[in-house]
């Protein structure tokens with residue numbers, strides 16, 4: 001398949017070219033700017049437009065928009081489109097990514113929480129019943145599909161419910177772009193969705209696409225530029241086109257399923273996410289693997305998550321199996337939430353001192369960028385351990401959890 005952007009970049013390197021334009025490094029190479037021959041992301045009529053049209057077709061959209069600012073900018077653009085269409089109350093699963101929470105706050109949307117159960121230390125996808133309950137009040141729904149652990153909501157039943165109510169379903173597909181062309185891809189269910197191409201397809205970091213169908217196309221076209229740079233990176237743009245057109249790698253998909261079985265990974269329906277339970281031993285396991293040059297996507301204090309893409313090599317999977325088989329496992333705590341009484345004033349306490357107190361500010365780990373504690377949750381020993389052992393955390397103040405004073 002033709003690669004419009006990569007071909008244009010290769011051709012421009014052969015051109016005679018004296019740069020009296022940005023970028024200031026004045027070097028030849030792929031890092032060019034918007035010139036007469038390289039098109040313009042804000043008003044695409046050339047190679048960017050051709051690449052976008054192909055990408056929309058592959059992703060099953062009426063229109064797709066390339067993003068060089070990650071899925072975050074696509075989530076913001078979708079939320080703005082919802083607001084501009086009159087949505088005021090948005091149903092949001094309580095453990096959604098921070099971009100959904102921040103974007104909703106930016107757009108002045110009232111959040112209607114969709115309950116999520118915790119099991120095996122993970123916030124599980126909301127049930128259809130939990131969605132139905134939230135939709136008694138909300139005008140629209142955003143779901144994450146798949147989530148960072150490779151689980152999906154019941155998309156068919158939820159899409160039907162939303163259609164029956166004539167309300168939009170939007171999908172944060174930051175982890176789902178490798179599924180295009182399959183029944184699990186967001187395009188089969190959502191009015192608007194984002195594909196985090198840089199996470200599960202071979203694109204450069206920050207490469208993503210936001211897409212829409214039907215009446216949402218014009219609204220999204222209006223909102224996208226508000227969250228997108230006017231100086232896009234051509235290496236990222238070209239890598240998005242390359243990644244979306246990258247062929248499916250069924251050998252790796254099958255090999256991944258074998259690895260999951262061999263290592264006792266979580267039984268999730270997404271081949272690209274191998275999630276291995278280590279419980280309290282996850283930190284030791286991560287350090288052991290990293291000292292041998294094997295880096296997981298994250299260590300959430302219970303699980304190590306290994307992210308695959310069609311570009312993963314079979315010999316890398318073999319190495320993973322050899323090393324992980326040698327590692328001891330600990331028990332994963334359930335992560336069940338206990339709710340407590342909130343107060344008016346707050347205090348910051350070290351995680352171990354905060355055990356038994358009621359959390360006043362959402363906090364969690366980066367990645368998976370999902371809350372470990374929500375306001376009103378009683379701080380458990382397990383949550384304290386995971387937050388204090390985190391490589392990076394959000395919502396803490398100098399490593400302390402904000403809790404209500406008694």
Ligand SMILES: Cc1ncc(COP(=O)(O)O)c(C=O)c1O
Nearest residue numbers: 070071072097099144172174369
């Ligand atoms: C569920 C989810 N949504 C959105 C994002 C934001 O994606 P990006 O980092 O590409 O902006 C992430 C990032 O980890 C994510 O996990």
